[in-house]
Amino acid sequence: MSILVNKKTRLLVQGLGRVGRFYTDLMVEYGTRVVAGTRPGKGGTSYNGIPIYNSAAEAAREVEFNASVIFVPPPAVAEEILAGAEAGARVIVAITEGVPVLDMVQAKAELARRFSQVTLIGPNCPGIISPEECKIGIMPGYIHHKGPVGIISRSGTLTYEGVRQCSECGIGQSTCIGLGGDPVVGMSFRDLLALFAEDPETLGVLMIGEIGGAAEEEAAALIADGYPKPVVAFIAGKNAPPGKRMGHAGAIIAGGKGTAAEKVAALESAGATVVESPAEMGTAMERVLRAGSLL
Numbered sequence: 001m002s003i004l005v006n007k008k009t010r011l012l013v014q015g016l017g018r019v020g021r022f023y024t025d026l027m028v029e030y031g032t033r034v035v036a037g038t039r040p041g042k043g044g045t046s047y048n049g050i051p052i053y054n055s056a057a058e059a060a061r062e063v064e065f066n067a068s069v070i071f072v073p074p075p076a077v078a079e080e081i082l083a084g085a086e087a088g089a090r091v092i093v094a095i096t097e098g099v100p101v102l103d104m105v106q107a108k109a110e111l112a113r114r115f116s117q118v119t120l121i122g123p124n125c126p127g128i129i130s131p132e133e134c135k136i137g138i139m140p141g142y143i144h145h146k147g148p149v150g151i152i153s154r155s156g157t158l159t160y161e162g163v164r165q166c167s168e169c170g171i172g173q174s175t176c177i178g179l180g181g182d183p184v185v186g187m188s189f190r191d192l193l194a195l196f197a198e199d200p201e202t203l204g205v206l207m208i209g210e211i212g213g214a215a216e217e218e219a220a221a222l223i224a225d226g227y228p229k230p231v232v233a234f235i236a237g238k239n240a241p242p243g244k245r246m247g248h249a250g251a252i253i254a255g256g257k258g259t260a261a262e263k264v265a266a267l268e269s270a271g272a273t274v275v276e277s278p279a280e281m282g283t284a285m286e287r288v289l290r291a292g293s294l295l
Contacts, residue, residue: 028048037053070084091119144172149171153207159178189215204230204289233267233273
């Protein structure tokens, strides 16, 4: 089965502006069931047969949905996350980059306090896709193929690269998730590893991390505790100097912590297969699965 999203997912698009409309078309083309959208002041209109409402609360009174995706400007993201949760979305994907960190700290705390059943992915992420079932986000659908590998990444571009390499090796994917590159995001490596551990169709996990924070070390602790499936990992940013941000807002070595070397050491000690180059992700995943007679 796929984790978090599948053919039964009914999606609300929060923010049907120019960008939202563009990616909504691509999600619908992929087969995602987009049932409504929101845009303040445009309630009562529609876009390509999708009804538009002024707010998530208004949409919930007329349409049933269980997931939402957010395409609104950074200052409005935290408010829309909570609005989506209040309206009934159980999976919320925030695509927007540049969300104020304090806004996310407060929104995440409020979700934990009032909406513990809600799964937040992002912000500053490409989204989530269960190949041939449902795509929520901005990733190119055509490179994904259904199969046994779960992919989790902090980098959108490296998510696509990992998918492409696995697909070229003949290894499809169960579900692929871009966590987001901000300092404060919803789901973590550890959260998703736990979900993949329970998924009978996921036989192995490709984990793509980067410098900054402690998410990879926390994942390593879970893997070391007897994780039931093989994990292949790559850590980006080995040559980044301390105090300099590498691409993402969360990719920064601060206080001497969060270095690539620390993350690699933790994952290798836990039993994960760590590759030196991003060009080795797909072949390493194939090698590990074949060694375990999983292909």
